[in-house]
Every structure is written in structure tokens, then in C-alpha cells.
Amino acid sequence: MNQQEILEALPYSHPFLFVDELTAVHENGATGSYTFNPELEIYKGHFKDKPVTPGVILIETMAQIGLVCLGIYLAGDAEEQETGQVMLTSAAIDFLKPVFPGEKVTVVSKKVYFRFKKLHCTVSMTNAAGETVCNGTLSGMVTSKLNG
Amino acid sequence: MLNLMLKEDLINRLKTIVSPYAQNKEALDSIHEETDFINDLKINSANLVDVILDVEEAFDIVIDNDAMEKMLTVKASMEVIEAKLSEK
Numbered sequence: 376m377n378q379q380e381i382l383e384a385l386p387y388s389h390p391f392l393f394v395d396e397l398t399a400v401h402e403n404g405a406t407g408s409y410t411f412n413p414e415l416e417i418y419k420g421h422f423k424d425k426p427v428t429p430g431v432i433l434i435e436t437m438a439q440i441g442l443v444c445l446g447i448y449l450a451g452d453a454e455e456q457e458t459g460q461v462m463l464t465s466a467a468i469d470f471l472k473p474v475f476p477g478e479k480v481t482v483v484s485k486k487v488y489f490r491f492k493k494l495h496c497t498v499s500m501t502n503a504a505g506e507t508v509c510n511g512t513l514s515g516m517v518t519s520k521l522n523g
Numbered sequence: 524m525l526n527l528m529l530k531e532d533l534i535n536r537l538k539t540i541v542s543p544y545a546q547n548k549e550a551l552d553s554i555h556e557e558t559d560f561i562n563d564l565k566i567n568s569a570n571l572v573d574v575i576l577d578v579e580e581a582f583d584i585v586i587d588n589d590a591m592e593k594m595l596t597v598k599a600s601m602e603v604i605e606a607k608l609s610e611k
Contacts, residue, residue, distance in 0.1 A: 492572070503529035
């Protein structure tokens with residue numbers, strides 16, 4: 376599967392799609408970027424009068440680019456009949472810097488292992504200045520359906 | 524056939540391996556041959572993969588998909604480990 380086909384296979388849409396671009400995807404990892412849309416509804420409440428991207432959304436962004444795009448690629452590689460889907464099963468992430476509305480972030484994931492349908496990765500997110508925003512590990516099960 | 528001592532030893536080694544992933548600590552404390560990883564220990568499918576990978580490392584064996592699918596109880600896991608060790 377190429378980058379465009381993977382993006383089309385993603386099961387998300389506005390306001391929950393956090394991938395603009397997938398710049399690299401291969402056997403051992405994926406790289407992509409997203410610019411946080413300042414119009415997102417979440418900024419109205421997180422925080423009141425002081426919008427900052429919630430940590431859970433940073434995790435989601437890392438998962439969509441680093442884990443899900445990679446999982447769909449690896450599932451396609453395994454010559455599965457149906458398009459692969461990925462269920463997030465665990466996350467251990469450290470947050471280092473805030474991400475404000477309109478900021479562009481880049482996510483890089485590296486595969487630790489993909490065995491028995493479980494994909495385990497290290498992921499890191501950097502901002503436009505190249506500073507690490509958050510990093511850690513994510514895991515998911517690569518399946519053929521969304522609800523397990 | 525494994526003798527009783529070896530069996531006890533194997534169950535104890537499995538207990539150490541599953542312990543970080545077992546949600547049900549009472550079932551873990553009373554682990555025995557018939558203990559089911561998913562139903563008794565409440566290990567989820569993602570952590571079950573980690574159990575298999577940890578078994579591979581602890582016993583220096585390679586577990587294939589067919590063997591992995593069988594490894595749902597202590598007893599079935601002991602049989603797989605025993606079979607893989609005897610192939611070495």
C-alpha cells in the first residue's frame with residue numbers, strides 16, 4: 376500500500392482526523408504531520424479562554440500517524456484480504472511541551488515488534504522548531520474489523 | 524511426561540511471566556494447571572501476546588501462530604513449552 380492508499384483507508388474524518396500528511400511508511404516505522412486546526416471545538420473548553428491541545432489529543436495524533444498508518448501498511452504487507460484496522464491497546468507517553476492551536480507537529484514511529492497481530496512502537500512528536508513535544512510507546516492490535 | 528517437581532517448577536515460572544499482566548490477583552495466587560489466561564486471570568488479547576513473547580524469551584524457544592492459538596491455559600502452555608523444548 377502506498378501513502379495515499381493508507382490515508383484513504385483511515386477510518387476517521389473531521390473533527391477526529393489528525394493526519395494531514397504521511398511522508399514515509401515502511402517495514403520499520405512511519406512519519407507524518409498534522410497542523411492543529413484552531414477552529415477545533417475542543418479549544419473552546421481546554422482551557423477556558425486559554426486554548427492548549429489536550430494531551431489525549433496528542434496521544435490520538437501520535438496513534439493515528441505512528442500506530443494506525445503503520446498497522447494498515449503492515450497488514451497490507453501480510454497480504455490480508457481486508458483492509459487492516461488498528462485498536463489502541465496501551466499507551467505510555469511523557470509530555471514535555473504544550474502544543475497551541477495552529478501548530479504543526481511531526482510524528483515519527485519506530486516498530487519494536489509486530490507479532491501475533493500486536494504492533495508495539497516507540498513514538499515521538501516534535502514541533503515546528505524541532506523540539507520534542509511528547510514521546511513514549513503505543514501498542515495496538517491489527518485486526519480486520521474495528522470493534523475487535 | 525513431566526514429573527511432579529518439574530511440573531511445579533514450570534507452573535511457577537509461568538506464574539512469574541503472567542503476573543504483570545494478570546488483572547485477577549486471587550486467581551494468580553491460586554494458579555494451577557486448569558487456570559485460563561483470559562477467563563480466570565483476565566489477561567486481554569494484547570497482553571496475551573506479551574505473555575507469549577516473554578515465554579519465548581524465558582525458555583529460548585520460538586512459538587508459531589498455531590502454538591500461540593493453543594496457549595490459553597497453563598496446561599496448554601506447559602504442553603507447548605515441553606514440545607518446543609524437546610525439539611531443541
